[in-house]
Amino acid sequence: MIDLLLCYENANLATIAKTSNGKFPDEFATDQTIIDYLRPTRLRAYVEIEENRQKIQEHNLKKLEEDTAFQVFIKTLTNKTIIIIVTREDTVENITAKIHEKTDIPPNQQRIIYGGKQLREGLTLADYDIGKDATLRLIVNLPGGYY
Structure with a gap:
């Protein structure tokens, strides 16, 4: 947080920005506005926020793609x-249970x-890279009997 102090020196107004912990004061030129002073900091923060937002959106999209249901x-x-x-993420056991429900x-x-x-028990469709509209064969x- 920045506290602003206004100082009068020889009838000239000088603005000093001081952090909330009292360290690292920065002086403004009298013709510089607070917005001008903060603009580079805000721009860096905005860019960082946008980059993080984009990473989160990409992660959420990837997660959504992984969790999205499809037909086989x-x-x-x-x-x-x-x-x-x-x-x-469905396992082979989940697949056989779904087949059991239908047959x-x-x-x-x-x-x-x-x-x-x-397909072996304990593995998922992702492990076999099985995706949308894949055709699996069922042998009873x-x-x-032997197999």
Whole structure:
């Protein structure tokens, strides 16, 4: 915070800016206004605020993109297509649970394939770089069967 002191010296008015802790006084020329004095400081602060605001907006946009729900297609061996809504943070367990809700196939009997690889429990769609409108393959294991 800046306190302003007005000093009269030989009928000339001098303005002194003094910080709230009393240190580092700066003198103004008599024709300089407070706004002129503060303008460079305000400009630097404004630029810094705008840079920080932009970084926050970019972070929030990235976070929004990560959390945004999208659809993926689940293709069965009988060529039936199931659509589920997911996020990149959904785990394989979440996917099998969503498939179970739509098909009544228990999660422990489901194998999900993407890009020729079986998806492993504990990993997320982001781990496999699975995004919007991807097609996953569903293979059903019958009880007592091998895979």
